Amino acid sequence: MKLKKMLALLLLLIASTGLIFAQGAAETTTQKGPTVVTFWSLFTGGDGEFFDAMIDEFNATHTDIQMKTDTVKFDSYYTKLTAALAAGTAPDLVVVHEANIRNYVPDQLLALDPYLEENNFPVDDFVSAPLEACKFDGQYYAIPLDVHPIIMYANTALLKQAGINDLPTNYEELIADAKAVQDKTGAMGIACDNTTAVYKAYTLTRLFFSMMYEQDGQMLSDDNMSAAFNNEYGVKALVALQDMVNKYEVTPQGLDYDSSVNAFKLGQAAFHFNGVWATGTFEKADNLDFVAVALPGLIGKPAAWGGSHTLAIPATEAKDPDHVKDILTCIDWITAHGEMWSLAGHIPTRTSVQESDAFKALPYRAGYASAAASTVAPPATDAWSEIYTTLSDKLEYAVAHNSNPQMALDDMEKTVNKIIMTY
């Protein structure tokens, strides 16, 4: 009968579609033609575009290897990566934040030393700090692609209008300058996000972190087993953040990340704190006169939160040394063309790139490349991811409600210690 026939036909259709999908999912790397290096990157938005451009360039200039990549929304990247690593379905090459490498060591990522040696990988060309951060138990588990600290952006046109010719070098000067611009021009003093919308207000945590290290303090104890920020340093840092909004009113309440970036981009804010990756966005804005400098030592010596994107090889199956060679070729090429990646604003990790004319010719970047020296990496502990997001929530709350700093810090310390216990 008609219904049955229709059902049978549709079943056939589904079965064949299912087959097509199943076929598509299988990656064949043993074929005539170029080797395929599969790749997962977490870059989205502006970063994503620049990275795609690098991959396209690689593919255009290599006939023996082709890179196939894919982009995942930032929130879910580590979910998928971790599950894939556990299940053995991770690709050949992955981008991993330096802070997260620790979670996958030693079993999930390939220890690179023997392969680096065998293929004469130019290890010496790398700036030592970011490279050493990729070492665990004496072995390299990733190669750093960039360093991306939090820096300060300043709108020179607005500053000039308010009669300011020099950039602030500490917190007091920052507030004074921001206020001056606000009074003179009506623009926002500091575009510093302090609320969650699409993104969490990580800037607060990054500034808090930076200010702790500016004062020679630490976020966690040396053994990473307890919080170390509940002290006079922590109070000073937290109050600095709260006062920006509540006392000096140079930052509005309820400013989320996208709005803060937009405000600076449209020339409506004098100062902006963000990672170096925002440089690319601001460059493309019309009529925006700005500079980008290393974060000044707001309440101490210069020190800035910074992350590092690294390239790592999942240790999913017994790796064919020839294939690893191909993957390393990709890593080598990508890091050697760091000036292309710098278009996204990040600081390259290879000395040869930093000294190259191509890099030096880029506007802004040479200006803050020095920040790499004062960048502080997050503590190497499994619990850091949860601590980081939890602190973001707590700092957001403390700033929005102008809570008593000591009480807020007591609560943060208690919570962080509890979190560490669960790992």
Place this chain on the structure above:
Amino acid sequence: MIERKDFKYYVLRIIELIVLIIWLFPLIWMALTSLHVENDLISKSFHFLPAHPTLANYTKAFTSTYILQWLINSIIISTSTMILTLIIDAPIAYAFAKIKFKGKNVLFWLVMAGMMVPFQVLIIPLYLQFNSYHLINTSLSVILPRVALPIGVFILKQFFEGIPNALEESAFLDGATRYKTFSSVILPLSTAALTTVTILSFINSWNDFLWPLIALNDTDKYTITVGIANFQGTHGTEYALLLSGAVIASIPQFVFYLFFRKKIVEGIAMAGLKG
């Protein structure tokens, strides 16, 4: 009865009209926003109607994102789910409704209990399971967990119970097997309920968010629902583009609604009544 169109009548009508317009307005606004030039939306001055109406956002959505692929993926996945659901829900519903067998009540309760299981509970074990079958990142991994739909069984069972036994008995007396009775007598009479289940399962599958997000890795394999959320992260500050993506995503659903409006409404209504 002559109805006096008094003041109260007109006041009520005006209130109703206002409420309806307000209710409909977000959709209109979604469409209007998508026709704006991006910078107009984030300028200080507010434009209600687009000053320079443009289809550029749609062009950008189609050419620089995977939106078309996502739509195709969703259509394939949801259609397959819907058909498979029918195929497996109907027989068991029939068994519950019309066949006496041991353990029927326990089994029925077991199946109904499934409706209360939050899908959260299943995502981790399901992920590991599908991976061991090498089916992660394929449409099958998205389809299969959604195929056994307890509410579908429920709706069909209620409906089948309403079909008089006499019809089956006469078919049986004519020499039909139980299967033949099922397919030739019961099913044709049940198009209303079957349609309801079809529609519910289609909508359920189309709107599924968390599981496809986890099960699908490649951006070009996303369903439209996951893809649009992806839009937010990657093009978060491009509101016009974002909204044009939302419009594109809602077109199939809108068309689906136009075609099946009566059936959808009737189906839900019937499900409610039978429940």
Place this chain on the structure above:
Amino acid sequence: MIPGNKDSRDGYIFCIPFLLIYILFMVYPLINGFIISFFKYNILSTKKFIGLANYRTLFSDSKFYSSLWHTTQFVLITTPSLLILGFLMALFVNSKSPFKVAGESIFFIPYVFSMTVVSTLWAWLMQKNYGLFNHLLSTVGLNPVGWLIDSKWAIWSVSFATLWWTAGFNMILMSAAIRQIPTEIYNSSSIDGASYWQTVFKITMPLIKKTLSLCLILQVIASFNVFGQVFVMTGGGPYGSTRVLIQYIYENGFSYFKMGYSAAMSYILFALIMICSLILNKIGGNEDD
């Protein structure tokens, strides 16, 4: 009913396709997940049996309680409002208004759209700096409100968007039930001089009691399972004040990889939903499941 001794055989055969899928993709993972809740498992290393430790931890985890509370807030806000709104809409659709046909479509159509479309749209409407709502407020001289970023408003804003999205579903269910009421009942009451609202409360509502309680149970279950729209519209913010339990479960499982802990929490949620449904069922007085 087809008589005979083939009943059992036929019964089981007809059940097999469903049960196969159901057991494989629902029962088995459900049990498996429950077992995992007694382990410490971060997906990358081997499972470590820790007995009830996960459950003990969650009972002293303030984030668990706050997330559960946020979910409960959502249930408490949306359940009555969705039922009342659905009922009012159903009354409207069954009234003598010339707009009732258009109205039914307009109220129902949001339900057809997916969560991400609805959430994207409402996040845009409520966007603090550029959204329509705040533009309208500023035209009448009021200050912009952080609909989704002020903890006073966030949960209400998300609830309101949910209202717009799903009220139509309740409307359809209740409207169908209302239509089942024979008109004679209304005629006799209007002869007695009952006002419109008296009729509604004394006649309409009691007669659709079964549907009302069905809507109640469905609504409560759906609200306890809330995740998507909150996640997309507020990300659980500001500072985690709208983080619902399912988001916390998701984060623990897929951001911090505390698989066992996440599993334990989802089973607690599951148990809560079951208990609530059973209680509501009893109250509603349904004879069947």
